[in-house]
Amino acid sequence: MNTSRFSSTGARVGLAVAVVVLLLTGAGLWLANDAQTLLSIAVSRERGAGNLVEHALQIDDHQIVYLDGGDPAGPPVLLLHGFAADKDNWTRFSATLKEAGFRVLAPDLPGHGDSSRLPEHTYDIPSQVDFVEAFVVANGLEQVHIAGNSMGGHIAGAYAALHPHRVLSLALVDAGGVTSPEPSERARIMSETGTNPLLVESVEDFDRFLAFVFVKPPELPRVVKQYFADRAVQSRAFNDKIFNDITGGGRLLPLEPLLGRITAPTLILWGDSDRLLHPSAATVFAAGLADSETVILKDCGHSPMIERPAETAGIYVDFLNRSIDDRP
Numbered sequence: 001m002n003t004s005r006f007s008s009t010g011a012r013v014g015l016a017v018a019v020v021v022l023l024l025t026g027a028g029l030w031l032a033n034d035a036q037t038l039l040s041i042a043v044s045r046e047r048g049a050g051n052l053v054e055h056a057l058q059i060d061d062h063q064i065v066y067l068d069g070g071d072p073a074g075p076p077v078l079l080l081h082g083f084a085a086d087k088d089n090w091t092r093f094s095a096t097l098k099e100a101g102f103r104v105l106a107p108d109l110p111g112h113g114d115s116s117r118l119p120e121h122t123y124d125i126p127s128q129v130d131f132v133e134a135f136v137v138a139n140g141l142e143q144v145h146i147a148g149n150s151m152g153g154h155i156a157g158a159y160a161a162l163h164p165h166r167v168l169s170l171a172l173v174d175a176g177g178v179t180s181p182e183p184s185e186r187a188r189i190m191s192e193t194g195t196n197p198l199l200v201e202s203v204e205d206f207d208r209f210l211a212f213v214f215v216k217p218p219e220l221p222r223v224v225k226q227y228f229a230d231r232a233v234q235s236r237a238f239n240d241k242i243f244n245d246i247t248g249g250g251r252l253l254p255l256e257p258l259l260g261r262i263t264a265p266t267l268i269l270w271g272d273s274d275r276l277l278h279p280s281a282a283t284v285f286a287a288g289l290a291d292s293e294t295v296i297l298k299d300c301g302h303s304p305m306i307e308r309p310a311e312t313a314g315i316y317v318d319f320l321n322r323s324i325d326d327r328p
Contacts, residue, residue, distance in 0.1 A: 035227035043088060050094035050104060059134045061121065065114040070097050070104035075168070075324070076141050079106040082150030083246070084239045086113030089149065093305040096313030102320065107135055111242050123242040124250025128155045133163055145320055147171035149303055150277065151246070154255065161258035169323040171267040171316055172285055174274050174302050177255035180281035184274070200232035214301045215273045259288030265326070266292040267319040269312065271300030293319070
């Protein structure tokens with residue numbers, strides 16, 4: 001079956017790309033033989049630009065690690081990452097939100113990043129939607145603007161449909177959850193060969209993976225690529241469990257039947273060269289949503305907030321401001 005219900009952005013690859021400019025422009029290059037220290041320096045500087053501070057809280061059995069920052073007095077924006085990714089997918093993107101006067105919250109979803117990984121837990125989409133509601137309540141928020149990429153877009157869309165009173169606006173960034181009219185390259189490869197082009201086995205495989213996700217793959221020091229390749233291999237078994245929970249081992253939650261329940265103004269944003277989730281899926285979202293607008297980024301891949309953070313954030317801030325101005 002041709003489907004766009006699920007995609008992966010790779011084990012913590014977003015963090016590597018979010019800091020690539022710093023890695024290549026002198027921020028700690030003298031430490032190039034120590035990937036963890038190098039990344040720690042770069043991440044600290046990137047988070048500082050968005051006034052992002054790491055916090056942790058307990059939600060049921062899960063310890064959740066999240067970033068909170070931007071403008072603390074501004075309207076809250078909740079950002080949800082994709083499968084096998086993490087909160088730092090949004091770090092560089094968040095600097096623009098801070099300058100525009102928005103508060104930013106970006107959690108590591110359960111089973112991802114630095115949040116807890118519990119083998120006995122089910123990580124299907126309905127469970128993640130329940131987590132988002134618990135996270136919103138735990139932070140004392142009445143309503144939020146919510147955006148999600150890939151799997152995070154699936155979760156954000158389902159949350160907006162099931163908890164419409166909570167959602168001021170919705171942004172779907174190369175989102176999962178619907179069946180695309182045209183199959184993605186990832187779907188065709190998996191159907192024809194039975195292999196997942198997103199699985200990383202080596203440094204060389206990591207180069208192939210980056211080329212699959214981004215139109216213009218970043219140039220990363222080999223020590224950094226080795227670090228992320230090792231992390232991807234170490235995380236593979238648990239990520240396989242999450243993949244299975246989402247695609248059949250847990251409860252399915254396709255978005256098509258739910259789109260009519262979404263009342264929030266919605267931005268549909270897609271890279272025209274997305275090889276993981278075909279851009280034609282944007283037309284399915286647009287047809288089912290009563291109040292939406294679509295932006296297709298030329299020569300951009302699956303994760304615009306990483307590949308083109310300033311441009312993507314600018315489009316999003318413009319949408320947010322118009323959504324606020326249009327409220328009765």
